[in-house]
Amino acid sequence: MLQLTQDLLDQIQGIAIAAGEAILTVYQRDFVVEQKDDESPLTEADLAAHHLILAELNKLTPHVPVLSEEAADIPWSERQQWTEYWLVDPLDGTKEFIKRNGEFTVNIALIQQGEPVLGVIHAPVLDKTYAAAEGLGATRQQHGLTETIRVALTPASGEVVKVVGSRSHYSADIEDYLSRFPHHELIAVGSSLKFCLVAEGSAHLYPRFGPTMLWDTGAGHVIAKVAGAVVEYQGIANPAYHRENLKNPNFLVGT
Structure with missing residues (x-):
């Protein structure tokens, strides 16, 4: 099984950012919106990000399977044998992408023994990248600056x-x-x-x-x-x- 290292997290962050750049090339021009079987929208940006991420993950970890929204028709009989896999949403928030409000992301997670243990969320328009892994902490990178993030304290009674x-x-x-x-x-x-x-x-x-x-x-x-x-x-x-x-x-x- 893959070791959770800062180097691995950095490489996944780089893949997510590259996918975001592929998405932006479509975002900045006219594009066609199709409908999938479940009536959810699909654009060429979804597919461009999917193919880029799949290719890069296969190069980085050729022995680890990938489950992506745009290639999710893998039978349970096969997935049932997986002890770890990459879980990918190449373009999360396609509706936001179509509205051009910038609130869409690239999501890449590593699942080991049924638990998500490493994750990267990149918002290309907002230039924000969130990354975390068990034992390595959670960070937010924006405009080249990286800082550790932590949840807020539970609000006291009467607070907003x-x-x-x-x-x-x-x-x-x-x-x-x-x-x-x-x-x-x-x-x-x-x-x-x-x-x-x-x-x-x-x-x-x-x-x-x-x-x-x-x-x-x-x-x-x-x-x-x-x-x-x-x-x-x-x-x-x-x-x-x-x-x-x-x-x-x-x-x-x-x-």
């Missing part, structure tokens, strides 16, 4: 609870959840950046009531966890990233 939610998937369940906090502020943001806001201390909670897939959460899970957050999935004792069903249950990221 900062809750981060989806910009594209706001629901009645979120409204019901927020009602338990008399003093709260809702911060809307797209893609896996919601995990990052909790990890860096900009928000206290990220409740998710709605569909997500393994590749949506793997990198964010480890970044938030290493930064000190607790990530709880409804009905699952552990994250269980080694399972047949690629869909996640509801979950809560908190301090």
Whole structure:
């Protein structure tokens, strides 16, 4: 199994940044939006990032399989044998990409024995890269500066609870959840950046009531966890990233 080293984390960060550059070449011009079978949007930027990441990971760790959103039709009979694998969302937040609001990311995570242990989230338009690995800490890099990140303290009674939610998937369940906090502020943001806001201390909670897939959460899970957050999935004792069903249950990221 791969050793979790700073060198490995740096190389994955470099791959995510290169994928972000490939995405930006499409982002800065006109592009066609297609619909996948599940009616989610797909652009050439998704595919460009996917092919780049796949090629680079295969060069870096040829013996480690890759599960990517854009190549997820790998049967469980094969995945069941994996003890470790790369989990990739080449362009998380395609809807935000199409809206051109900059709130989309490249997500790469390493899963070992069903647990996310290393993760990188790169937001190319925002020039932010979050990275973490078990035993190595969690960082945010922006404009060439890298700093360690840590979750915020749990707010005392009566203080404002900062809750981060989806910009594209706001629901009645979120409204019901927020009602338990008399003093709260809702911060809307797209893609896996919601995990990052909790990890860096900009928000206290990220409740998710709605569909997500393994590749949506793997990198964010480890970044938030290493930064000190607790990530709880409804009905699952552990994250269980080694399972047949690629869909996640509801979950809560908190301090």
